[in-house]
Amino acid sequence: MNVVCHNMMVNQERPEHGVRDLKKAGFESLAVGIGVWYPDFYGWHKDKPIKPRQIDLKPVSERYEEIFTVCRENGVNINFAYGPSYGMPDPYKHRGIRENFRKEDGSADEAAIKAVEAEQATFVEKAAKECIEFCSANGVHYILIPPVTGDRTLGREWEINRNFYMNLAKKAKECDICILLQNMYQDMKGHLVRGVCSNPSIATEWVDRLNEEAGAEVFGFCLDVGVCSICGNDIHEFVVTMGRRIKAVILRDCDGKHDYALMPFSCVYRDGVQTDWMGLIRGLRDVDFDGELIVNCWNTVHAVSQLLRPTLFRFAKEVGDYIRWQIQLEQNLKKYKSIVLFGAGNMCRNYMKCYGDKYPPLFTCDNNPKLWNTEFEGLMVKNPEELKNLPDDCGVYICNIYYREIETQLKEMGIKNIEYFNDEYMPTFYFDRLERDEE
Amino acid sequence: MEIGVQTKNVVKDSCPLEGFTMLKRAGFSCCDFSLDVYLKNFNVYQNRINDFFSAPLDELKEYFALHKQAAQTAGITISQMHMPYPNYVPGGTDELNGYLCSVVAPKSMEICAFLECPYIVVHGFKLAHYLGSEEAEWEKTSEFLDSIAPAAKKYGITICIENLYTGLGGHIVEGPCCDASKASKRIDEFNERYGAQVLGFCFDTGHANLVGLDFENFITTLGPRLKVLHIHDNDGISDLHQIPFTFTRTRENTSSTDWDGFVKGLKGIGYKGVLSFETAPVLTAFPNVMKADVLGFIANIGRYFDGILS
Numbered sequence: 001m002n003v004v005c006h007n008m009m010v011n012q013e014r015p016e017h018g019v020r021d022l023k024k025a026g027f028e029s030l031a032v033g034i035g036v037w038y039p040d041f042y043g044w045h046k047d048k049p050i051k052p053r054q055i056d057l058k059p060v061s062e063r064y065e066e067i068f069t070v071c072r073e074n075g076v077n078i079n080f081a082y083g084p085s086y087g088m089p090d091p092y093k094h095r096g097i098r099e100n101f102r103k104e105d106g107s108a109d110e111a112a113i114k115a116v117e118a119e120q121a122t123f124v125e126k127a128a129k130e131c132i133e134f135c136s137a138n139g140v141h142y143i144l145i146p147p148v149t150g151d152r153t154l155g156r157e158w159e160i161n162r163n164f165y166m167n168l169a170k171k172a173k174e175c176d177i178c179i180l181l182q183n184m185y186q187d188m189k190g191h192l193v194r195g196v197c198s199n200p201s202i203a204t205e206w207v208d209r210l211n212e213e214a215g216a217e218v219f220g221f222c223l224d225v226g227v228c229s230i231c232g233n234d235i236h237e238f239v240v241t242m243g244r245r246i247k248a249v250i251l252r253d254c255d256g257k258h259d260y261a262l263m264p265f266s267c268v269y270r271d272g273v274q275t276d277w278m279g280l281i282r283g284l285r286d287v288d289f290d291g292e293l294i295v296n297c298w299n300t301v302h303a304v305s306q307l308l309r310p311t312l313f314r315f316a317k318e319v320g321d322y323i324r325w326q327i328q329l330e331q332n333l334k335k336y337k338s339i340v341l342f343g344a345g346n347m348c349r350n351y352m353k354c355y356g357d358k359y360p361p362l363f364t365c366d367n368n369p370k371l372w373n374t375e376f377e378g379l380m381v382k383n384p385e386e387l388k389n390l391p392d393d394c395g396v397y398i399c400n401i402y403y404r405e406i407e408t409q410l411k412e413m414g415i416k417n418i419e420y421f422n423d424e425y426m427p428t429f430y431f432d433r434l435e436r437d438e439e
Numbered sequence: 440m441e442i443g444v445q446t447k448n449v450v451k452d453s454c455p456l457e458g459f460t461m462l463k464r465a466g467f468s469c470c471d472f473s474l475d476v477y478l479k480n481f482n483v484y485q486n487r488i489n490d491f492f493s494a495p496l497d498e499l500k501e502y503f504a505l506h507k508q509a510a511q512t513a514g515i516t517i518s519q520m521h522m523p524y525p526n527y528v529p530g531g532t533d534e535l536n537g538y539l540c541s542v543v544a545p546k547s548m549e550i551c552a553f554l555e556c557p558y559i560v561v562h563g564f565k566l567a568h569y570l571g572s573e574e575a576e577w578e579k580t581s582e583f584l585d586s587i588a589p590a591a592k593k594y595g596i597t598i599c600i601e602n603l604y605t606g607l608g609g610h611i612v613e614g615p616c617c618d619a620s621k622a623s624k625r626i627d628e629f630n631e632r633y634g635a636q637v638l639g640f641c642f643d644t645g646h647a648n649l650v651g652l653d654f655e656n657f658i659t660t661l662g663p664r665l666k667v668l669h670i671h672d673n674d675g676i677s678d679l680h681q682i683p684f685t686f687t688r689t690r691e692n693t694s695s696t697d698w699d700g701f702v703k704g705l706k707g708i709g710y711k712g713v714l715s716f717e718t719a720p721v722l723t724a725f726p727n728v729m730k731a732d733v734l735g736f737i738a739n740i741g742r743y744f745d746g747i748l749s
Contacts, residue, residue: 185651188651188695188696188697189687189688189689189691189693189694189695190687190688190689190695191648191651191674191675191688191695191696192651192675193648193651193652193653193675193697194650194651194652194653198651199653199656201618201620229610229612230651231650231651232604232610232611232612232613232649232650232651233612233613233650234567234573234612234613234617236567236571236572236573237572237573237618240572255610256610256611256612257610257675257676267608268608269608269609269610270608270609272607272608272609273607273608274607274608274609274610275607275608275610276607276612278568282571282572426571427571428569428570428571428575429568429569429571430569
């Protein structure tokens, strides 16, 4: 599982500074934007030749060569790219462009609208194929090409997107590239609600149908946690429903109302997080997720001083590593032939309730002599000195919130294979806490 | 189509006829009997249980006989009711949860039958956080439903599960019964098992809006399993239970709730049930002297929906 830095955290036009900062922060991978946002109806005028505005028509290879070169020079890997996307809004909803598509009699000029849409689709399809080739030439395996959305797709979402994606499937197959769809929200008159692929059952069906038609696993899914939060999705259900189709996860925080990309765990209300990180971690554990974990906190990055960004990048990397560690918690338990716990309290009990049957420890130990040679949750509680007699392939898992103190103690004792266990995101929770008299 | 509204904040125990008459004059022909006011959820969560439902069934029937008579006299049909909720408190004592499931729920079914009400709305258990998955949560809800389904079959009542939300750091996310496909399968499984329409669905527009559900798709997926409605509006952020069409989010000032999708969905499935509003909090927001006017306005919105649907 790769912890990847989102492209917006680096200035792609002048990437050297940012790439060096993220490398220093410990990131080994960068997700790069190689797409182009097609300017839909905003760039068109009925009385002027059709010509897109604000659009860079240079080949992808010219536009993005520099960032790939800089990343190569700095030993930063690129395995995920944001490709082109476009929407099909209703021009009549936007006062500024409505006039462009009005006939003499005042009615909607449907033919003109369709002409623009066709032009747009052709352009994006061409750009997407170019991006796929570019990815293939540069060792990028995943390209995110979000579904086409907008008012004019309503009721025809599958039909429009099926055609769009199938036009790209052959090229992706030839280039051994995996195209990722993504969960989307839509704007319901200012209220962000569920959009295309925000229902996990439907998203699963789309990916499967596209792969079936393509005759190969050309399509996968990128789960945007921010969109899940905006849509109020049960993230655990989303992940387990989609399973291994999820190849990448965008980790970002928001308040569930606005489309922000903030540092994970930073969006809180009183003392509670507003994003269901527990559901995400539980779900990704359940499906043995092993894809790209993209940390996107570009709003946070842009809100802080340039001087603080290196520190923020380091923190972003640590947050990504922490989430990866939580996802791999159970896999981590499989590392050793046998395990021993340190701690005979609530965390030990939670371990035994959730993992005790599957990964039974030899015993647990505790610094409290009164607990030695007693039984706790079916485990013998021993003096930590006993840890000195463990075989080399035995892991010692600290099950106590005083991680650092205990780690120091164990290191001073010469104990090897020291690991942390954590019960913040257990598969299930129990209502009663163990209470002991204060010593 | 018939139009209904909650009895909460209108029908008082001291003189039920007055409240039912007010509903009738406002333009309603049906009501959603608010049985939940007799054991308020806030108190249940605080483990503060009153002894209302501890009374013998005969006494409870006698208590509600006045309401039944008043509704009939005023010409109001009790078309649906809301069971007190929650029926299970995570971390609550065995005594509390036992009382909710073994006393409150069965007696609610008996009262529902006594009032000749065909539908009773219940809340699924909110346990996904504790049990680790929505499937495990549904198993517990399912056990609870099994405990009251025989009474539903006996009395010809349909228990309606409702799309709910849950809170996460002040942010609302989907709770039980927010997946229409799963809900449909589960309802069918129950009804097949009991050989009767013991289970149905109550679509709550406000809850759906809070988690951005696609109204039309949700209602279409439910189809004939949709038995009753909780119609109300909010800002997409808090469960405010206000009047439809009152919330906007942009300068264009068009409703930010998908009422078009709601109507299309109902029309598509040929919904013939009651257009029932769950807007009791509106009545505390407006001055008391405007209550009749406010109720009349809500009933007018019902007639507007009816006009489109018909």
